[in-house]
Amino acid sequence: MGATEPGIDLILSGGKIWTENPAQPEAEAIAISGKQIVQVGSAAEILPFQGARTKVVDLQGRRVVPGFNDAHVHFYYGGASLSSVQLRSAKSKEELRDRIAKFAQSRPKGEWIQLGEWDPQAWSPSVLPTHELIDAVTPDHPVFVNRVDAHTMLANALAMKLAGVDRHTQDVPGGVIGRDPDGNPTGIFIDAAKSLIERVIPPLTTHQMAAALLEAQKHAFRFGVTSVQDMGFVGPRACESSGDLLRAYQLLLKRDELKIRTALHTPLPQWKKLSNLGVLASFGNDTLQIGGLKGFSDGSLGSSTAWFLQPYSDNPQNCGGPSDELSNPEEMFENMLGGDAAGLQLAIHAIGDRANSMMLDSFGRIEESNGSRDRRFRIEHAQHVQGADIGRFSKLRVVASMQPYHCIDDGRWACGRIGKERTKAAWAIRSLLEAGTTLAFGSDWWVAPIDPLAGIYAAATRRPIDGSHPEGWVPEQKISVRDAVRAYTVGSAYASFQDHRKGSLESAKLADMVVLSRDIFAIDPEEIAETKTDMTVLGGEIVYQRDGSI
Ligand SMILES: [Zn+2]
Numbered sequence: 051m052g053a054t055e056p057g058i059d060l061i062l063s064g065g066k067i068w069t070e071n072p073a074q075p076e077a078e079a080i081a082i083s084g085k086q087i088v089q090v091g092s093a094a095e096i097l098p099f100q101g102a103r104t105k106v107v108d109l110q111g112r113r114v115v116p117g118f119n120d121a122h123v124h125f126y127y128g129g130a131s132l133s134s135v136q137l138r139s140a141k142s143k144e145e146l147r148d149r150i151a152k153f154a155q156s157r158p159k160g161e162w163i164q165l166g167e168w169d170p171q172a173w174s175p176s177v178l179p180t181h182e183l184i185d186a187v188t189p190d191h192p193v194f195v196n197r198v199d200a201h202t203m204l205a206n207a208l209a210m211k212l213a214g215v216d217r218h219t220q221d222v223p224g225g226v227i228g229r230d231p232d233g234n235p236t237g238i239f240i241d242a243a244k245s246l247i248e249r250v251i252p253p254l255t256t257h258q259m260a261a262a263l264l265e266a267q268k269h270a271f272r273f274g275v276t277s278v279q280d281m282g283f284v285g286p287r288a289c290e291s292s293g294d295l296l297r298a299y300q301l302l303l304k305r306d307e308l309k310i311r312t313a314l315h316t317p318l319p320q321w322k323k324l325s326n327l328g329v330l331a332s333f334g335n336d337t338l339q340i341g342g343l344k345g346f347s348d349g350s351l352g353s354s355t356a357w358f359l360q361p362y363s364d365n366p367q368n369c370g371g372p373s374d375e376l377s378n379p380e381e382m383f384e385n386m387l388g389g390d391a392a393g394l395q396l397a398i399h400a401i402g403d404r405a406n407s408m409m410l411d412s413f414g415r416i417e418e419s420n421g422s423r424d425r426r427f428r429i430e431h432a433q434h435v436q437g438a439d440i441g442r443f444s445k446l447r448v449v450a451s452m453q454p455y456h457c458i459d460d461g462r463w464a465c466g467r468i469g470k471e472r473t474k475a476a477w478a479i480r481s482l483l484e485a486g487t488t489l490a491f492g493s494d495w496w497v498a499p500i501d502p503l504a505g506i507y508a509a510a511t512r513r514p515i516d517g518s519h520p521e522g523w524v525p526e527q528k529i530s531v532r533d534a535v536r537a538y539t540v541g542s543a544y545a546s547f548q549d550h551r552k553g554s555l556e557s558a559k560l561a562d563m564v565v566l567s568r569d570i571f572a573i574d575p576e577e578i579a580e581t582k583t584d585m586t587v588l589g590g591e592i593v594y595q596r597d598g599s600i
Contacts, residue, residue, distance in 0.1 A: 215235055488544055510534055
């Protein structure tokens with residue numbers, strides 16, 4: 051390539067580029083042609099590439115890192131929640147009621163009010179709401195809004211009436227219907243019981259889904275996210291809606307509107323359909339791929355449904371329990387074994403230590419039975435892993451797909467649920483890393499903010515969002531900012547079989563990168579929370595630029 055190389059479309063120069071390429075970790079400038087990186091190096095090496103049509107961006111000393119790859123999102127819900135009622139920051143039950151009231155007034159009668167992400171930990175006392183709280187303000191709108199962890203829902207009286215749910219409704223295995231002392235439903239529905247209400251919510255159209263995905267994409271670019279791994283819908287409806295979601299992505303791909311690189315996972319019980327078509331892990335192109343299976347082994351800590359070896363500290367009767375899917379362990383194992391034998395990738399949700407242990411056992415049995423290959427098993431969340439299981443992740447080459455933001459969110463109250471001793475093994479990120487585990491970081495958006503910098507801040511400081519534990523909650527599990535960035539780039543690219551295409555900035559890889567407002571490697575990790583994304587480049591295209599930043 052010469053000084054008048056005509057093919058160079060974009061040069062970023064004058065920055066501090068962190069490449070994640072061990073052979074050349076730092077650089078000043080980068081030359082891009084089309085959607086790929088041509089060369090990374092010093093300004094003196096790169097600037098001569100400038101041709102007549104080259105756009106040159108002067109980074110003015112800014113820090114650049116590879117585009118963030120969020121290994122665990124629910125992209126449809128994320129997009130839809132941006133325009134739904136906002137309950138996460140409601141500081142009391144009354145505020146929750148008022149926000150729902152106001153939102154209902156702005157929506158046509160009969161329309162369902164959903165999502166919301168209410169957080170009872172922000173209230174005092176931290177008790178669950180009931181339908182009576184919101185009935186009077188929502189006489190014409192059925193309401194079914196989720197707690198931040200999405201395992202617990204609140205329905206109003208109208209929603210329960212439409213669903214035919216009353217005191218005679220039978221309990222659902224793998225779920226809980228909240229009831230008052232007389233047996234009347236309180237409006238609270240947990241895990242498998244959610245299906246009682248969900249079955250009467252009108253299904254979404256492909257176009258509605260596509261519109262929400264576009265909103266989600268726009269939002270992701272603002273935070274430097276250039277790739278997502280979409281875990282799809284959750285709950286009993288996940289299977290029936292998974293085809294619709296893939297159709298919505300294809301619609302956007304065909305219209306040339308899908309830009310964010312997406313790996314869409316399919317619910318585990320659907321593996322035969324993918325297998326019959328001959329789909330293998332990571333089938334697709336740089337923009338859209340399928341072939342990952344998402345299974346569930348337990349619930350969540352927030353809803354006290356995560357499955358532990360010992361009872362919850364605040365309820366000696368409860369150890370949590372298996373998910374609906376794992377309530378038939380043979381069937382779930384057969385699905386995992388079959389999906390793996392078909393060449394698909396397994397990504398299984400496991401939060402409690404018992405669920406994690408069981409899934410590691412299953413992975414071991416699967417490898418024994420199907421033989422060794424590069425299969426990249428994943429445990430999603432890997433939130434509470436007992437000491438004896440830490441080393442098994444690397445031994446079985448299981449990727450720990452974790453969401454560090456949950457640690458500073460749930461870290462506010464987790465100790466009350468599981469006690470001091472077990473908190474030592476909560477989000478044991480450092481222990482897993484030191485044992486040689488590949489970490490893939492993500493957000494779990496919509497149930498947590500998508501901002502990777504918030505996740506990196508969380509992993510490096512472990513400082514709960516309420517300001518408690520300023521030195522960090524379980525500080526020995528903090529990791530360095532570099533390790534956190536690696537998990538959000540190289541690690542998550544590996545988790546989706548895409549590390550040969552992206553995750554690091556080097557020639558012939560995809561030109562996905564983020565320009566940050568501050569140098570997150572040089573500042574105090576606490577200041578990462580105030581760092582912004584100034585520019586997001588995806589496949590050589592500037593897809594986001596913060597006003598007035600560059
Ligand atoms: Zn999730």
